[in-house]
Amino acid sequence: MLTTRYVPGTPNWLDLGTPDVDAAVAFYSAVFGWRVQSAGPESGGYGFFQLDGKTVGAVGPLTEEGASPAWTAYFHTGDADATTKAVEQAGGAVRVPPMDVFTAGRLAAYTDPTGADFAVWQPGDVPGLELVMEPNTLCWTELYTTDVAAAKGFYRSVFSWSFQDLPMGGDRFYSIVSSPGGGEGEDTGQGGVMQLAEENLAAGSASEWHPYFGVTDCDATFAAALDHGATVLIPPVSAPGIGRLAMVTDPAGAPFALIKGDPEMT
Template sequence: MLTTNFVPGTPNWLDLGAPDVDAAVAFYTSVFDWDFRSAGPEGGGYGFFLRDGKTVAAVGPLMEEGAAASWTPYFHTRDADATRAAVERAGGSVRAEPMDVFTAGRLAQFTDPTGAGFAVWQPGDTVGLDVVMEPETLCWTELYTTDAAAAKEFYAAVFSWSYQDMPMGDDVVYTVFSAPGGGVPDDPGQGGIMQLAQQNRDAGSGSEWHPYFATEDCDATCTRATGAGAKMLMPPTDAPGVGRLAMLKDPAGAPFALIKGDPDRG
């Protein structure tokens, strides 16, 4: 379970890289009960999604030539420069060198050995997201990867993650990851790792992280999203012991998921 009691290796920030920030803001504020606050002229187009005045995510323009719209999870670090070194030792690559964001904190962006982009946040004045696990906020992070074994080895080396493999039938294994001291005692997991099926890889799918947003009504939220231009990747589906979930792409192509948790879970 995600919490805002951030420790190294736990998700502590989330932002969207968008080709058109205004269009992204219009879409997400129509789907969720979110407001938007710009970071101001010095922010380079960056800004924050708020729910009831609390930061739940952020959005900014794409900064890399040829980059596709995507959500990027950030993981807590006490030392972004040390994490940079750990990433390179483990076979990852640096997309953006560690840099200070005024007095808010220090960030760096990386690509894991399987091709998935992620980032780290070293807190300054901004510790991280204000709220998670509530309706219309981040409640899970999930990596779809072309090589689950390599991904698990990499993130264990960088963040000291531990794993619990959960067989799902037909030789499919879902892996839940936990950072030391993260989560809550009876639910320490903060996200999952899933091997991409060969048919998805053959169709051109690559490694990428997806955020899950909690919802009180998965079907209704999906209807708002598709009505605002989202593409349905997986319609609302019941997952026993997990909840009702759906996967979509926003109008610019950034994937995200929705979930209404199973009240009987656990």
């Protein structure tokens, strides 16, 4: 379960790169009730999505040449430079080398060996997201990958993640991700890793990390997203023991998922 008691390897930040920040703010405000607070005149248009005055994510213009609109998951690190070396040694690519963000913290961004982009955040004045596991906030991260064995080996090497494999029928399984350092007896699952199906690979699907936002009514939030320009990826479906979930792309094309969890999101 996600928490704001961050330890190395756990999700601690999330931001959206988009070609039209104002349009993105309007969409997510309508769907989740978020408001945006500018990070300041020197931030290049970057701002913080907030709910009830607490930061739940961030948004900014696309800065990398050829980048597509997307949410980026950040994972906690105590040393971005050391993590960068670990990423390189494990076969990943460095997209953005470690850099200070004023006094807020230090970030770096990478691509794993299967092609999925992700980043790390080394806290300074900003520890990370202020609110998770509440309605309309981040509650899960999920990697769809072209090579689940390679992905698991990479993240195990970089973050010391452990994986619990749950059968999905046939030879497919879903791997629950946990980081070391969680509290004894706590649910330390923070995300999942899943192999892309053959039909998805044949259609050209690529490895991607997706955020899941918890909601109180998956169908209603899904309908609101479509009303404001989202496109359907997966319509609402019930998963026994998990909840009701759906996946869409926002009007600019960034994918994200919704989940009415069972029993976390009441």
